[in-house]
Amino acid sequence: MNGSEKGLFNYREKCYTKEMSNCLFCKIIAGEIPSKKLYEDDEMLAFYDINPMAPVHFLVIPKKHIENLFVLDESDAALVGRLFIKARELAKERGCEEKGGRFVINAKTDGGQTVDHLHIHFLGGRALGWPPG
């Protein structure tokens, strides 16, 4: 995204860049695609994964379209911190504090990222294997 495209970003007034209009998670944020929401505020959304890999599997995403962790700007550091704090809170609410779980960010091709909008997965409710496949 270049500077002028960045200037177009305004999810409240539904002004999207071309990149965002092709993005599945931006469509979920806009309500164009339904999701089972756990939490929403001005800057983030949490919803259950459509294809859960564990008894508890949800995603926490910024409303700002950030493609992946490699293009994260320094100025978004606090936002990403808040995404993790919210993921932890939601995991706790679902009974996953005692035994824990996994907070995961897949990035780009080798990381297995399939949706190019930054997201934290939380997986819990069962023992998870390591190393990943």
Ligand code: 5GP
């Ligand atoms: P990634 O592979 O990029 O790390 O994770 C993308 C996740 O988004 C996958 O776990 C996938 O199941 C989930 N996903 C893909 N499409 C949808 C959808 O339309 N709704 C929901 N709730 N999750 C989705």
Ligand code: ZN
């Ligand atoms: Zn997006």
